[in-house]
Every structure is written in C-alpha cells, then in structure tokens.
Amino acid sequence: MTDDAALVARLRAGEEAAFAELVRAQHGRLLRLVRGFCRGSRATAEEVVQEVWVAVLTGLDRYTGEAPLGAWMAGIAVNKARTRTARDGRMLLFSDFAQSEMDGESGSGLDPDRFRADDHWNAPISDWDEGTPERAAGDREMLEHLAAALETLPPAQRTVVTLRDIEGLDGPEVCRILGVTEGNMRVLLHRARTRLRAALEAAMHPAYVTQRQSGGLNNGAAAPKGGGVS
Numbered sequence: 001m002t003d004d005a006a007l008v009a010r011l012r013a014g015e016e017a018a019f020a021e022l023v024r025a026q027h028g029r030l031l032r033l034v035r036g037f038c039r040g041s042r043a044t045a046e047e048v049v050q051e052v053w054v055a056v057l058t059g060l061d062r063y064t065g066e067a068p069l070g071a072w073m074a075g076i077a078v079n080k081a082r083t084r085t086a087r088d089g090r091m092l093l094f095s096d097f098a099q100s101e102m103d104g105e106s107g108s109g110l111d112p113d114r115f116r117a118d119d120h121w122n123a124p125i126s127d128w129d130e131g132t133p134e135r136a137a138g139d140r141e142m143l144e145h146l147a148a149a150l151e152t153l154p155p156a157q158r159t160v161v162t163l164r165d166i167e168g169l170d171g172p173e174v175c176r177i178l179g180v181t182e183g184n185m186r187v188l189l190h191r192a193r194t195r196l197r198a199a200l201e202a203a204m205h206p207a208y209v210t211q212r213q214s215g216g217l218n219n220g221a222a223a224p225k226g227g228g229v230s
Helices: 003-012 016-035 042-058 069-087 094-103 133-152 155-166 171-178 182-204 206-213
Strands: none
Touching: 003 016, 003 069, 016 042, 016 069, 016 155, 042 069, 069 155, 069 171, 133 155, 133 182, 155 171, 155 182, 171 182
16 A cells, blocks of 8 residues: 555545644645745635635545655646635736736746756756765755755746655646647746756855856756856
8 A cells, every 4th residue: 555545545534633734745835836826825726726725625535545645636726716816807828927027037048058858957966876874964965955945946836846755646637737839837846946946056155156147057068066056
C-alpha cells in the first residue's frame, strides 16, 4: 500500500490525526496555488482553501489513487478558485494573467543552453547529493530559501511550478487544469525555475553571483568549488 493509499484509508476511517497530517503537508501549497486566481488576496485564498478541505473530505470516495493525492487536491483547488472568482464577479482566466506575465518579460523563456528537451536542467547543482551532515543542514537551509523565493514568483509562474515540480503533475495535466497551451506552460515553467535557481545561487555563493551579474563571469564560467551552479 502506498503512502497516499494508507493516508486515505485513515482519512476514510475518520482518524483526526490523519487529517491534521494532511493539513500540515498541503495547506501552504494550496494557498500558494489559489492566490494567483484570487489576485493576491490572502483572505479570499484562505476562504477558497477552506472550501477545498470540505470538498476533499466529502469527496474521498471519488479519489481513485490514479494520481498522487496532492495532485488530486490541486485540481480541486483550481476549480474552487475559478468558481469563487466567477461568483465574485471578477472572473480572471489563468491564461489572461499568464499572458500578461509573458508579455511583460523579454525573451521566450525557453533556453536550450540551460534546459533539456524534457524541461530539466542541463547541468544540475554540483555536489548536491553529498550525503554528509553538513549537506543535510545545507539542504534544509536551501529549502527555506526556495520556499521564500517561491512566494516572490509572479502568480502564473508560481502556479505552474507548484503543479509541475511540487505536486508532480505531468505537462499535459498541468495544461488541462490551467487551460493553457503546452508552449505557454513551458515558458512559464522555465522562467519560474530560472528565478528559483537564481535564488539558490545567491544563497549559496553571493559573491559569485554578484561577480557574474557585474559581467566578471559569463554564464558558462565555473562556479566556486563546493556547490556552485551553472
């Protein structure tokens, strides 16, 4: 039995501890996801997320396990956010604010020098897999930096990278949920990943980043030993 299946079984049995565990794991993610649709209003986003929790608990019998539990909940969250904005008379399609973000930035966002055809990085962060206590502590710190950087992303980029990289949905499913083309989804995803990676670069080697931004290093130059990125 998978972790999701075990958790759902406990939820269906009415175990309060299971629900508390799910809230701790998913509440922040759901808030980030719906905020873009709510035009940044945290109060409205909180109300939408409460509706999501009700829908999750009353709809557990409809969860088939074909998708990860978080991804299933993300789909519910997007639908609830759309319903809420339509009900409030300020309907905003995801494609509308996604297009405004793409129009407001130069470049296509699709950089073959940094991304492979499958949308993953050509060069991973070096030494990231060293299994040392120091690396474990560093990983926790990097996750904190990533969480903070995620909050600073434009709404459409934050939504796409949340669904794709945090919830683990594949590209076609993200496009279906958000109603965007594959090309636009990839542009938003690449831009979000580039911003997040820049945040990691700044956190890991601020002097290196300052030098590169000032023109002292080109994008292909080697980073300092012990955790630089390309």
